[in-house]
Amino acid sequence: MRHAGLILAVLALVAAVTPWSASRADTAKRGLLPAIEPAAKGERCVEDTATMRRNHMRFLEHQRDDTVHGGIRGAKHSLKGCVDCHASKTTGSVAAAKTDFCVACHSFAAVKVDCFGCHATKPAAALATTSGGKP
Amino acid sequence: MSDDPGRRGFLGLAAAATAGLAGVVLAPGIRLVEVAQAATPADASIGANPKVRWGMLIDTTKCASGCTDCVDACQTENGLAKPTRSTDPQWIRKVEIKEIKTGRQASVPVMCQHCAEPPCVDVCPTGASFKRADGIVLVDRHSCIGCRYCMMACPYKARSFVHEPLTGQKPDVPRGKGCVESCTLCVHRLDAGQKTTACAEACTRAGHGAIVFGDLNDPASEISRRVREVRSTQLRADLRLDPGVRYAGL
Numbered sequence: 001m002r003h004a005g006l007i008l009a010v011l012a013l014v015a016a017v018t019p020w021s022a023s024r025a026d027t028a029k030r031g032l033l034p035a036i037e038p039a040a041k042g043e044r045c046v047e048d049t050a051t052m053r054r055n056h057m058r059f060l061e062h063q064r065d066d067t068v069h070g071g072i073r074g075a076k077h078s079l080k081g082c083v084d085c086h087a088s089k090t091t092g093s094v095a096a097a098k099t100d101f102c103v104a105c106h107s108f109a110a111v112k113v114d115c116f117g118c119h120a121t122k123p124a125a126a127l128a129t130t131s132g133g134k135p
Numbered sequence: 136m137s138d139d140p141g142r143r144g145f146l147g148l149a150a151a152a153t154a155g156l157a158g159v160v161l162a163p164g165i166r167l168v169e170v171a172q173a174a175t176p177a178d179a180s181i182g183a184n185p186k187v188r189w190g191m192l193i194d195t196t197k198c199a200s201g202c203t204d205c206v207d208a209c210q211t212e213n214g215l216a217k218p219t220r221s222t223d224p225q226w227i228r229k230v231e232i233k234e235i236k237t238g239r240q241a242s243v244p245v246m247c248q249h250c251a252e253p254p255c256v257d258v259c260p261t262g263a264s265f266k267r268a269d270g271i272v273l274v275d276r277h278s279c280i281g282c283r284y285c286m287m288a289c290p291y292k293a294r295s296f297v298h299e300p301l302t303g304q305k306p307d308v309p310r311g312k313g314c315v316e317s318c319t320l321c322v323h324r325l326d327a328g329q330k331t332t333a334c335a336e337a338c339t340r341a342g343h344g345a346i347v348f349g350d351l352n353d354p355a356s357e358i359s360r361r362v363r364e365v366r367s368t369q370l371r372a373d374l375r376l377d378p379g380v381r382y383a384g385l
Contacts, residue, residue: 064277065275066182068273069265069275070182070183070268071182071267071268071269071322071325071326072181072182073181073323073327074181080306083306117300117311117312118276118309119309120303120305120306120309122306123306127305
């Protein structure tokens with residue numbers, strides 16, 4: 001394999017110029033990844049983005065038991081907190097349209113989110129100002 | 136995975152428990168449970184306080200027949216729709232009673248009685264029906280499978296089943312199809328530091344003053360003073376469920 005180094009170099013060059021190595025932003029632009037609306041308020045989530053992507057369901061599940069059974073409210077991993085920041089500017093909800101925060105990812109990943117069969121999808125402030133509370 | 140909160144929480148708890156026990160010297164005759172009961176929890180300010188027993192005293196002599204102020208306030212607070220069918224959820228029912236022999240009538244609001252020995256909790260197959268440390272009996276909808284065994288077990292008909300999909304729930308009161316639900320003693324208000332429920336507040340504001348809400352364990356509270364002074368009964372006291380809701384003038 002005298003030319004192994006050369007072959008690798010050529011491969012690397014090809015990889016660098018082919019479209020499938022395009023950046024994440026480009027991929028999202030072409031509709032392969034969900035377009036996620038940035039949070040309406042606040043620059044920082046309760047955890048960094050990678051952790052939230054991987055573990056948000058565990059955070060929520062862990063804290064919900066403390067809240068329901070122990071009556072401990074106001075801890076940082078609350079679904080209400082998610083909704084307060086991530087409700088869409090257009091629909092005012094996290095799960096009303098396909099582009100809304102929760103649904104955008106969950107429909108992409110084909111994971112059914114059943115939080116909103118019971119939980120409100122709009123922040124309390126929005127519900128207070130609008131007449132109806134339909135999600 | 137290093138960030139698994141379940142595992143991390145468990146390890147943290149275990150470490151805290153070990154540290155806590157290390158500081159306690161158990162003399163002969165002192166059982167661990169007594170130490171645990173005597174110790175004030177470090178986080179007594181947050182969460183359900185085991186020293187509290189929330190309860191209500193309902194004076195039926197002040198409760199007018201046909202008045203639904205408490206029911207309306209409950210519906211507004213918890214995002215319940217006005218029931219149109221007998222199967223629709225209702226957390227407070229106004230029950231009209233009449234003594235046959237004398238013809239004496241009374242109107243009684245009946246909600247979850249928040250028993251100290253709740254039969255709904257005994258029969259729940261999933262542990263969804265539970266009693267909080269402060270005596271509030273709740274349904275954890277995350278584990279409720281909608282079997283309705285608790286509805287059968289409750290002698291007060293306090294629980295309802297949600298048959299239809301719901302929309303427009305309150306952020307503080309999540310509720311949905313397929314689960315059993317009942318009066319929560321406005322647990323979201325109590326956890327937020329408020330001292331009264333929506334029904335008691337509405338009854339007082341309307342000037343009836345038929346519902347007194349408070350801590351039965353606190354001898355200085357209004358409700359403790361009233362139950363000391365006024366004769367009150369628990370519904371179906373013969374079942375010895377020790378409800379937290381008491382009725383005067385029945």
